[in-house]
Structures are given as C-alpha cells and as structure tokens.
Amino acid sequence: MATLSPSSFTKNFNSSIDFPITSFQTFAIFGPKLKTEQTHFRLSTSFKTGSPLELKAMKEPPGLTQKLDKNRLDRLAESENGCDLFEDLKHRFLRFKKHKFEENLGHFQNLAEGQAPKFMIIACADSRVCPSVILGFQPGEAFMVRNVANLVPPFESGPSETNAALEFAVNSLKVENILVIGHSRCGGIRALMSMQDEVDSSSFIRSWVIVGKNARLNTKSAASHLGFDQQCRHCEKESVDHSLLNLLTYPWIEQKVAKGELSVHGGYYDFVDCTFEKWTLDYKGSNFGKNSRLPVKNRFYWC
Amino acid sequence: MGSLEEAVEGLKKFLSDKDDVAVAQIEKLITGLKKTDLNECDPVKRILEGFQHFKINKFDKYPELYKKLAEGQWPKFLVFACSDSRVCPSHILDFQPGEAFMVRNIANMVPAFDKLKYSGVGAAIEYAVSVLEVQNILVIGHSRCGGIKRLMTHPEDNSTPFDFIDEWVKIGLPAKVKVQAEFGDLPLEDQCKHCEKESVKLSLCNLETYPYVQMGLANKKLRLMGGYYDFVHGKFELLEFEPHFHHLFST
Numbered sequence: 001m002a003t004l005s006p007s008s009f010t011k012n013f014n015s016s017i018d019f020p021i022t023s024f025q026t027f028a029i030f031g032p033k034l035k036t037e038q039t040h041f042r043l044s045t046s047f048k049t050g051s052p053l054e055l056k057a058m059k060e061p062p063g064l065t066q067k068l069d070k071n072r073l074d075r076l077a078e079s080e081n082g083c084d085l086f087e088d089l090k091h092r093f094l095r096f097k098k099h100k101f102e103e104n105l106g107h108f109q110n111l112a113e114g115q116a117p118k119f120m121i122i123a124c125a126d127s128r129v130c131p132s133v134i135l136g137f138q139p140g141e142a143f144m145v146r147n148v149a150n151l152v153p154p155f156e157s158g159p160s161e162t163n164a165a166l167e168f169a170v171n172s173l174k175v176e177n178i179l180v181i182g183h184s185r186c187g188g189i190r191a192l193m194s195m196q197d198e199v200d201s202s203s204f205i206r207s208w209v210i211v212g213k214n215a216r217l218n219t220k221s222a223a224s225h226l227g228f229d230q231q232c233r234h235c236e237k238e239s240v241d242h243s244l245l246n247l248l249t250y251p252w253i254e255q256k257v258a259k260g261e262l263s264v265h266g267g268y269y270d271f272v273d274c275t276f277e278k279w280t281l282d283y284k285g286s287n288f289g290k291n292s293r294l295p296v297k298n299r300f301y302w303c
Numbered sequence: 304m305g306s307l308e309e310a311v312e313g314l315k316k317f318l319s320d321k322d323d324v325a326v327a328q329i330e331k332l333i334t335g336l337k338k339t340d341l342n343e344c345d346p347v348k349r350i351l352e353g354f355q356h357f358k359i360n361k362f363d364k365y366p367e368l369y370k371k372l373a374e375g376q377w378p379k380f381l382v383f384a385c386s387d388s389r390v391c392p393s394h395i396l397d398f399q400p401g402e403a404f405m406v407r408n409i410a411n412m413v414p415a416f417d418k419l420k421y422s423g424v425g426a427a428i429e430y431a432v433s434v435l436e437v438q439n440i441l442v443i444g445h446s447r448c449g450g451i452k453r454l455m456t457h458p459e460d461n462s463t464p465f466d467f468i469d470e471w472v473k474i475g476l477p478a479k480v481k482v483q484a485e486f487g488d489l490p491l492e493d494q495c496k497h498c499e500k501e502s503v504k505l506s507l508c509n510l511e512t513y514p515y516v517q518m519g520l521a522n523k524k525l526r527l528m529g530g531y532y533d534f535v536h537g538k539f540e541l542l543e544f545e546p547h548f549h550h551l552f553s554t
Contacts, residue, residue, distance in 0.1 A: 085439070085526075086541060092397040093539040100394065101537045112447065112535045117388040118346065125427050127378035128400045132393040133361070136353025139389045146407040148426045161408040161423050164471035165386050168409055168449065171465075177346045185373070187430065204425030207418055263346065271400075272373045274362045276354045278347070298347065302354055 100139075108139070117143045120169035122162070122243065123181045124150040124188065128271055131181060135276075143169045149188025150180055151211045152243035155250045163250070170253055170262065178247060179278075181267040182240040189236045192216050193228070215239035240266040241294045244281050257283045266296070275303040361400075369400070378404045381431035383442040383506065385411040390445045395532055395539065403441075404431045410450030411442055413506035414474045416513050425513070432515040432525065440510060443530040444503040451499045454479050455491065474509075478502040503529040507544040 101108050119142040121131045131137055131144060145165045153160055169175045182189075192209040193216060212235070219235040226234065244266050248254045256262035264281040282297040362369050380403040384392050392398050392405060406427045413428075414421045431437045444451075454472040458464070478501035486497050507527050510516050519525030527544040 086543075089396055089541060090539075093395060096395050096397060097537050101534075108534065108537070111389050115388045118349075125404050125406050125431075127376045127398075127402060127404045128372050130391070130393045130398070130400070130403075130405060132391045133400055134354060134357050135350050136356050137388075137391070139391065139394055141349075141388060143388045144386050144391065144407050146405050147423050148430055151423075159420075159467045159470035161412075161421070161471055164409050164465075164467040167465055167467045169386075172449070179346075179350070187434070188426070204418060204422055204429040207422040208426035265346070267350075271369065274358050274369070276350075278350060300347065300351070302351060 111140045115140055115143070115173065117141055117169075117173060118176050119143065120166070120173075120175040120178045121145070121181060122147075122150050122152055122178070124148065124183055124186060126183060126186065129181070129183045129269055134269055143173060143175060147208075148205065149186055149192065149209055149212060149239065150182055150243065151188075151209070151239065152180060152246045153211045154246040157211070166247070166250060166253070170250075170256065174261075176261070177263050177265060178253075179265045179267055180240050180243045180247075181269060182236045183268065184233065184236065184270040184272050186232070186236050189239060190232050192239075193219070193232050193235055212239045212242065215242040218242075237266075237268050240268060244294060248281075248283075257281070273303065275301065277301050372401045376401055376404070376435065378402055378431075378435060379438050380404065381428070381435075381437045381440045382406070383408070383411045383413055383440075385409065385443075385445055385448060385450065387445060387448065389534055390443070390532055392441075392443060404435060404437060409468065409471055410448055410454070410475065410502065411444055411506065412450075412471070412474045412502065413442060413509045415509040428510070428513050429515060432513075432519055436524075438524065439526045439528060440516070441528045441530055442503050442506045442510075443532060444499045445532040446496065446499065446535050448495070448499050451475065451502060452495050454502075455482075455495050455498055475502045475505060478505045500529075500531050503531060503542075504544075 117140060119137070121137070121142045121144045123129060123131050123144065123146050125146045125148055130146075131142060137144075143165070145162055147162060152162055152166075155163070166178075169178070188205070188209050189212070191205050192212045195206060195209070195216075215235050215238040219231055219238050222238075223231045223234040244264055247264055248257065253262065253264075257264055264283075266279050266281070268277040270276075277300065279296040279299040282295040284295065378401060380398070382392050382398070382403045382405045384390055384405065384407050386407045386409055391407075392403060398405070404427070406424065408424070414424060416425065418425060428440075431440075450468070450472050453465075453468060454475045456462070457469060475498070478498050482494055482498045482501050486494050489497075507529050510527060511520070516525060516527075520527070529542040529544055531540040533539070
C-alpha cells in the first residue's frame, strides 16, 4: 500500500507556492466573498490498494462493529502533528476496508448500485450518540440526518437541510420508518432551556434551537418544580415528541403514516445509565389533532 | 417468490447429495441469507439487537471511558458527511464515541454564512468551533451521491421540482458551473464524480465565511480537510485545505 512519508508531504507543500496563478484561477469560480485570499489544495494521502479482492461469505449483522481500542482513541486525542493525524485516518480507513468492505464484498457491491434503507434516523450531532454505534446500524440500513439537538422544523418554516433530507428519504428512498432520537445532557436543549425571552440575534445556536420552543414552553409549564438539570431532561424527551408532531405537518409524511406505509418513532438514549427508550406514534386519523398530546404505542425501555 | 426464496430453495437442493462439511457450509449460507433479508426487517427487533450489542460489547466493557464521556465531550473533529446510508464516518473512519461531532445532510454541503436561511448548519459550526473547540473540520464527499446527481441534472431534465431538495442542493451551483465548464463533454456519471469532489472544495471555501472558523484558521487552531469516499472501488482520498492568507502571513 502507498504511504506518504513526511519528506514528500513537505515537498508537496513547497511545490504549491510555485503555482499561485493556477490556484487563483481555480478560486475565482467560487465567488467574490473572499477578495484577497487564494486557496491551495494538496493531496496529502491517496488510499489505494493493488491487492486482489476476494469474495467471502457474508457475515451476520449486527456483529460487525469493532471493539473499542482505547489506545487508538488516546493516540488520536493526543496527536497534534498533522502527519500523525493523516496517517491515523488512513489506517482507520484501511482497517474498515480490510475487516468490513473486503470481507463483505458482495454486499458492498450491491450497495454501490443503490441504497434501500428501511430507516431514516434524525439524531443529534453530539459525538457520543452516533446511531451507527449505539444502535448498530450497518452500511445501507439507515439514512441519517444529524443536527444540533435532533430537531425537526415544521413544514411552514420553509426549506432547510432537515426537510430536504426528509423529502428525499420519504419520497425517493421510500423508507418505512422514521426514528427521531434524543439523548441525555444535550447541549442544544440546554441552550434552548437557558435562553432568555429576548432573542439574541448574534447567535446561530439560538436561531436554530428556537425550533424547539414549544417543547420548552411545555416543559416550563409541566416541570417548573424540578431542578434545571431535570427540566432539561424533560425537555430532551418533550422535544422528540414535538419533532414527531412536526413530522406530521409534512403532507406527504402524514399521508403515508395514515396509509400505514410509514411508521414514526421517538427514541431517547441515556448515556449516563446506558438505557434506551423507544415509542411509536399511534396515528388514528380523525382522532389526531395537531395541538393534542402525542398518542403513542409500543413504548419500550431497555436497560 | 422473491430472489431470496429462490436462492434458498436452490441451495437446499444441494443439501442431500453433498458431504457433511459441504452441508454445514450450505446451511450456514442459508442462515446468513435469511438473517440479512431486509424484507423481513422488524424495526423494533432491529433496534433492540443493535442497542444490546453496543451495551454488552462497548459500554459495559469500557466503563471508565463512558463515565468520562457522560460528563462531557471533547471531540477533535467536526465532520460533515452525507446522509446516505452507505457512508457513515463511524464505519469508514472508525470514529468512536467522543471523537467526532457529526453533521449529516444531503450531499454533505456547507452553505456560506447566512443566519436566516441556514441556521442549522451555522449552529453546528458555532457549537463545534466556539464551544467544543474542535481542532479539525472534515467534509467528506462520496461516490454516486444522489444529491449531487440531482444538482447536476435538474432543472435541465425538466423533472418536477421538489419542495425542499432542490433549494438545498442549489448550494452546490458554483461547483456544478465549474464542472460543466471543464468537463461538460464527459458522460454524466463522470461529471457527477467531478462535482462530488468539487462540491467538497466549495464547502471548505464556504466554511471560511464563518467568523469563528476564520479566527480559528488565523490562530492556527483549526485545520480544514476534505475527504472523498469511493464505495465503488473501496478508496478514500484526503485533502488538506489551506487558505492562501496563511502563506501571506508566513512570508
């Protein structure tokens, strides 16, 4: 396999200075926002293998996730050197390629032709709650949106990255399940609960988490007797319910739920105790009002 | 009868006339095929099995690590990756809990700074850079991206517009223009591949329009990188993005 030594890395760096005109022309296409800067792109590492690929029998899911290697974690955490970082990323990919990709080549070849996930997941961007890790979703299983505080804005709020993904997952991929997962000690929910009533227009975080304002209102009225941490916990779950309600403001989602083609679920991952709760929206058409309490069924608690 | 049923029936025919070793192998294959039949997915069972596996093999095995993570997160990375089910960075780059604050959206796009239109992305960048103080931002594009294909084909194909998808992938228009100018004579599939990579570069440029990113770059506390995962050939490319003003200051 090709490895990039530090000396060739330096060589690439120096050679980039010799071609300022090329990089300026490349940059100009992207618009006038940055007037004087130019940009350079360096190919630091290209991961290729010349070794032949073998077909092997498919492994059974979900046991494909590797064991946590604390040494590897520490090495990445402590590395301040760019070369170490690139080398580490390269080795991580090569491990994935060897232990997953090549050992399940037929499966990955099928996936390369198209994806047919059964789930769409909306989860928080928090580094501790990746659904591929905590729920073992394997490549091809779950179309995933991750944003701050796993919020779903309502239809009337207009285009956003979250509803673009919803549109694709529901109308193109035709997923059968949408699962919104909240979690413990969510910084975004904490920011929502901490907000003063006057909107601070200088903060992106505040402009975004305000999507959860109804969850905050409900929490303040239902849980005001609790301490702040407990109120945040209450809001983390309340916000998931409100996101499920917001999902139904999309006509093409409500239609599919009404027909039984799409199920909408809420989830809550508590990483303090390692527990997972899951509940399903119980949609009954005419009994369902958008301002009413969320009717649920099949509530599970796993610990 | 679906193709799985046919495959299982076909394999069963071999069971009677082979030796014990072959029979065991064939039975194992049949079991494996049945378990991976996505048409038989029970969503609740699937989630429960996945969570139990995580709890037993990770959480309970490393209690000190997870206790520390419960108190806070100190990820070194902010990652932007596509929502595509095939490209989760936790798989392809083996990110463990606590390592990467991760945003996933259609076509892994980072729009330029706009508080009204793109507060979601802005909130993630603000939180990761200003609050969590990540040291690296990595934008990962990938092969056969549906969002990039939509960008490259619409509205020229006269297809019905989507309510939200088209508005979102429009962020990548400068990349589309560049690719059509340079590679307009190539087949669509090749143009899309070029655009998948060009869009990553565009997103890296757009990151620079966020004030906290500018500050991080100027103070040399932040590194921007672009990645490209090719799941057709099993390859990964990594690029480092260096704004030219770094060179200006150093000379």
